[in-house]
């Protein structure tokens with residue numbers, strides 16, 4: 001059980017210990033929009049109970065900030081509880097989830113001692129059915145909510161949710177508070193800083209920003225994280241430009257985050273850099 005805490009007007013965030021992940025409920029005249037659904041059918045049953053205890057209305061729709069299972073595998077539980085409510089996501093998040101969910105379940109098949117293994121493996125994956133490519137507005141009656149794809153970053157299909165009347169923004173895993181930002185083998189490290197510039201453009205100095213993991217932050221925090229991710233990208237560009245081979249790049253760079261977390265970032269960055277910016281090592 002987690003208590004939904006109101007972080008801005010009619011915006012409640014519950015923070016769950018498994019993955020330290022946030023689920024946010026946004027209230028409007030017509031009901032609730034729930035952003036992210038946690039990591040398994042069983043985990044989402046707890047979230048549904050917590051949403052009900054909030055007594056802020058029925059769930060009208062779901063948003064998935066990106067495809068990762070700790071944000072999407074609860075979709076089916078919400079559907080079986082609240083009916084066939086629309087599930088909104090960026091179009092790339094749908095294909096990534098369709099493609100990646102089997103791989104993810106396999107990870108738990110290979111690690112049967114994980115206490116969540118049976119729940120994750122047994123979860124029926126429900127794909128978002130309302131997609132968009134750049135932006136969409138959802139009408140909650142007295143409140144308009146914007147879904148914006150700021151570009152690639154943590155994944156190719158990240159979205160942020162902006163609630164203009166409350167000056168609040170739900171950032172998904174483009175921003176993390178309780179750990180360094182996560183660069184997986186589906187991340188876009190060279191694009192991520194630029195996408196965060198777009199996100200910053202949607203905020204004010206007074207904005208409340210809810211990260212995918214951890215406590216709410218302000219714009220200044222996002223600026224700092226944008227600069228750190230920018231250093232990761234520029235370091236990758238510099239190493240590749242100097243012809244440092246990929247297998248030496250991690251040790252050769254000076255990073256704002258522990259280097260053991262950046263293996264995928266460097267590999268992806270090398271892969272994504274245009275040829276003209278990579279120099280072949282001199283033989």
Ligand SMILES: [Zn+2]
Pocket residue numbers: 066068154173182212
């Ligand atoms: Zn994620």
